[in-house]
Amino acid sequence: MPATHTVNGVDLERLSATISAVTAEPSLARFEFRAGNQWLDGGHSRTTIKGFYGVGQEDTTRTEAFTVEADEPLVLLGRNQAPNAGEYLLQALAACVTGTVVYHAAARGITLDGLECTVHGDVDLQGFLDLDEGVRPGFEKIRVTMTATGDFDDEQLAELASLARFSPVRDSVSRPVPVSVDMVRG
Structure with missing residues (x-):
């Protein structure tokens, strides 16, 4: 079996092939x-x-x-x-931000020895319980803390932090996404 070049467990040849394929045919994305x-x-x-x-x-x-x-x-x-749905949302955010940083770091040749992510979300149940119209039913604030270990300098650490911007789940929870809800009789 041919040897593959991996960084952070990511097969760089497959990653490069995926990027090339999507560049050539954007509908594949x-x-x-x-x-x-x-x-x-x-x-x-x-x-x-x-x-x-x-x-x-x-x-x-x-x-x-x-x-x-x-x-x-x-x-x-x-x-x-x-776990409740809100906890799963935090889990999804943590997993997506972590995976995003790992993949993008690999693509940039930044090797990680470890990466941990902790997510905290604040919610006021007055919104869910319809007790105060001024309180949203969802999270009011979400805080993500990532701890990266490896042999990289401060500039690379700052670059790692900036990579979270590519996380699809982070984008979905930080910018409005249209959600339609249809109720039908079963």
């Missing part, structure tokens, strides 16, 4: 991810994730669906059976 959710009881629900569309076709590489359960903590009338 269009993806649609999907998730289906079923309410189970109280605040408990189960999300199933399997198929997605990308690189000009429906993906068939996933033979089994991923399932993710969500619930609420006891203090929010749940049964504490899983």
Whole structure:
């Protein structure tokens, strides 16, 4: 098997080939991810994730669906059976920002020995409970702290910090994204 050149666990030949393919045919960059959710009881629900569309076709590489359960903590009338949706949003942000920095650092030849990400989100339940119209139902502020280890200088550390701007989830939560909700009779 031929040896591949990797940085931060990223195969640079495949990354370069992906960039070249998308540069030549921008439509290959269009993806649609999907998730289906079923309410189970109280605040408990189960999300199933399997198929997605990308690189000009429906993906068939996933033979089994991923399932993710969500619930609420006891203090929010749940049964504490899983993280709540807001906690999953923070997890998604942490995972996406981390992955984004790792991939972009690899593309720039910056080797990381370690990268940790901590995310804190502040929410005021008065918005969710419809008690104060001036309070939004979602997070008021989200703070991300990343700790990078490796042999790099201050300029490269600043560059690493700037790479978070390419995170799709960070972009989605920091700038308005149109969301439509349709309710149909089952």
